[in-house]
Amino acid sequence: MRILHTSDWHLGRQFHNVSLIDEQRKALEEIIEYIMHHDVDVLVIAGDIYDRSVPPTSAVELMNNFVNRVCGELNLPVIMIPGNHDGAERLGFGSLQMKSAGLHILSSFESMLEPITLESKVGKFDFYGIPYSDPEVVRHRFNQPVSTHDEAHELLAKCIKERFRPNHRNILICHCFVDGAMESASERPLSIGGVDRVSHEHFSDFDYVALGHLHQPQMKGKEYIRYSGSLMKYSFSEQHHRKGMTLVEFDESGQPLIEHINLTAARDMRIIEGEMEQILADGKADPLNEDFLLIRLMDQHAILNPMEKLRAVYPNVLHLEKPGMLIGVEQNMADAKLSRSELDMFKDFFTEAQGCSLSEEQGSAISNIIDQLNR
Amino acid sequence: MRILHTSDWHLGRQFHNVSLIDEQRKALEEIIEYIMHHDVDVLVIAGDIYDRSVPPTSAVELMNNFVNRVCGELNLPVIMIPGNHDGAERLGFGSLQMKSAGLHILSSFESMLEPITLESKVGKFDFYGIPYSDPEVVRHRFNQPVSTHDEAHELLAKCIKERFRPNHRNILICHCFVDGAMESASERPLSIGGVDRVSHEHFSDFDYVALGHLHQPQMKGKEYIRYSGSLMKYSFSEQHHRKGMTLVEFDESGQPLIEHINLTAARDMRIIEGEMEQILADGKADPLNEDFLLIRLMDQHAILNPMEKLRAVYPNVLHLEKPGMLIGVEQNMADAKLSRSELDMFKDFFTEAQGCSLSEEQGSAISNIIDQLNR
Helix, strand or coil: CEEEEECCCCECCEECCEECHHHHHHHHHHHHHHHHHCCCCEEEECCCCECCCCCCHHHHHHHHHHHHHHHHHCCCCEEECCCCCCCHHHHCCCHHHHHHHCEEECCCHHHHCCCEEEEECCEEEEEEEECCCCHHHHHHHHCCCCCCHHHHHHHHHHHHHCCCCCCEEEEEEEECEECCCCCCCCCCCCCCCCCCEECHHHHCCCCEEEEECCCCCEEECEEEEEECCCCCCCCHHHCCCCCEEEEEECCCCCCCEEEEEECCCCCCEEEEEECHHHHHHHHHCCCCCCCEEEEEECCCCCCCCHHHHHHHHCCCEEEEECHHHHCCCCCCHHHHHHHCCHHHHHHHHHHHHHCCCCCHHHHHHHHHHHHHHHC | CEEEEECCCCECCEECCEECHHHHHHHHHHHHHHHHHCCCCEEEECCCCECCCCCCHHHHHHHHHHHHHHHHHCCCCEEECCCCCCCHHHHCCCHHHHHHHCEEECCCHHHHCCCEEEEECCEEEEEEEECCCCHHHHHHHHCCCCCCHHHHHHHHHHHHHCCCCCCEEEEEEEECEECCCCCCCCCCCCCCCCCCEECHHHHCCCCEEEEECCCCCEEECEEEEEECCCCCCCCHHHCCCCCEEEEEEECCCCCEEEEEEECCCCCCEEEEEECHHHHHHHHHCCCCCCCEEEEEECCCCCCCCHHHHHHHHCCCEEEEECHHHHCCCCCCHHHHHHHCCHHHHHHHHHHHHHCCCCCHHHHHHHHHHHHHHHC
């Protein structure tokens, strides 16, 4: 039994006003390629399929094409749950009608308690999915004193564990923030103030737990309780994440073999720090110059149209920071302000605009004008 | 073969800021009741399932419950197309995966050319559905010189007719404005200036044509080319429409028997015209006082808080018109204005607010004040 575990696709996401849909399409193509050339029994998507409850039409179309390829043409079952970014009711439309075609969208508590059973040479596997829900919804629905995500997941896992059947292995799919896991900037918090943490111990009776929500691949507490991480980088804070899928293989031993499968088709997202001249020189020789970039300019003088200059070599610069301009300023804002006179700033501007320095004559002319304006 | 033809559900519609979802739920329950107690082989919905391309979550849930009951529990195939109000891509998500469960959403040109074949004692029936599309989309997709709805439908019908199979009967589902049909106020025009009309002659080779778009049940050109009309009244201009479904029965003869099935569960929508006193008196004895109402007040004097008074007996008055106040005004606006002095208007107000007329003394006091203000 080979389970391909992925999560946090965020289809339809915009980042710094740039649509990521083309990169997402490439990443989904890469998943399809992997499935076509490897032995996989089921694809699991642990929530945040879409980036918001009403995704753009292009994201719905992309997802529809994906399921048509995977469920329809490749005949691979797909099991998914809504995450905190998804609209469970919208995602769940027609889900009962899709089951017979191998597309399982577990978007309600009813569907949570009805496992999808897949058979393999090494036995029967029951897949349970907890659709993402706030503690209030769980409290109301189960009429139990639940006020935190931890209590909610303890209760939900208990309900599922009561359904366990002899000699079946049990796989859980869940979208939550398991205790102690590392966060990155692109995960929308489940709640404010730390009450969103869930102990991994509620899940230890399962044979494998396919988690979604955190964008970095990682295990939590046990080797078999894991985040696959997101489809691609969704924030510059994720620049050092290894994005991909988790392949989980069960043999007769009952111990899962776990492997990380890299996804590399989407454009990388990274940070470059340096002075303009050096960045431009490096950029001309950079084979990955189409990556999405955050550039931190370290130059200590003003530069005219820096974005335009950078995009001439790095077309996908998404954001620019100028920490160089703040050096000295942070230490003593008042001193720094005094030390850069209007004349200094004009000199920078002139050099940028004309490509040469102000002559002595020009310098004294502008100095006079500044004096007049100041008086 | 018994086909239940409906259209124009507009789930999620708001009317005068009132949600119609509860009435729509009742109407769908009535359809389910009908199906449970009658012999029906397929349900057809000829577009405008939802009122807009991104329907409210409550409408998606209502529709999901409906298909779970009808396809799931009652095991009745459902065939639908998107109308001009629907978002075809959203409605079509997962449609290939739903087919095996008997839910057929024909939302693309590919699905248009793949009929759903149903067998019956009287032979095989192929159901073709044209998803609503603007002429521009058809022109682009088929690379043909198409500029009107008529040309688009001529072409689409021709593509379908080429697929006809010997000894199969052919049913077309289509959402358009067939020539000469009557309009009402709640149908969003397909285009401006009359180029939205489609000749019924393109459809005459089909055995039955289940149309959607117009809200009044009616035939067009041939007995077997029909609009079922909308689920319920969606505009006061529809007050005299008979809302319902069209039951189409084919026996060995090949001539369809057509019957109108009334839907009456939803609150009625009607116009009441009269003077306030009479309307209130009638309302107290009106067993249908919870209908949605447009009231036309014929009183020729101002009335304080008329909506409040009317809603005390007719709780669902949605809109109020005061044609009585315009009598005379239209003939000669200047004269009418002069003839109703500030004193006259204050007298009306006082009578309404106090329940008695102004005394002579009060009258001269207010007259003085008005004189002072005018000076």
